[in-house]
Amino acid sequence: MLSYTCVVEGKVTGGNFQSWVQDLAQQLGLKGWVRNIADHKAEILIQGDAEKFAAFREHLKNEAPIVDKKNITCGSLDHDKTYDVFSIRG
Template sequence: MLSYTCVVEGKVTGGNFQSWVQSTAQLLGLKGWVRNVADRKAEILLQGDAAKFTAFREHLLAEAPIVDRGEITCNTIEYDKVFDVFEIRG
């Protein structure tokens, strides 16, 4: 399945970043997950149509609650699993 991944650098722990990602993805009808992968870094996997992903990315860049935001990198990937919901993975 065509999916999208974003890696976000900045203070993404101790705030409401993951819940913001989940509610924004759900609002746009996207499926997938968000998780912290390192100190000051989170990974997001999204599944849905390209227009919804573009809208999510615009919200992420403009509105996400990230303190000391660093680089945000988003790419299209092939992913073999299809998700039914959007979840927080810790």
């Protein structure tokens, strides 16, 4: 399945970033997950149609509650697993 991934660099821990991402993804009807991967970095895997992902990416870049935002990198990938919901991982 075509999936999208984003890596967000900035202060993504200690606030409500992950729940904000989950709420936005659910509002847009997207599936996947968000997780912290290192100090001040989070990874997001999104599955859904390209238009909804584009809307997600714009909200992420312009409205996400990230203190000290450094960079947001997004791209597409082929992923062999499909998700039924959007969840927060560890």
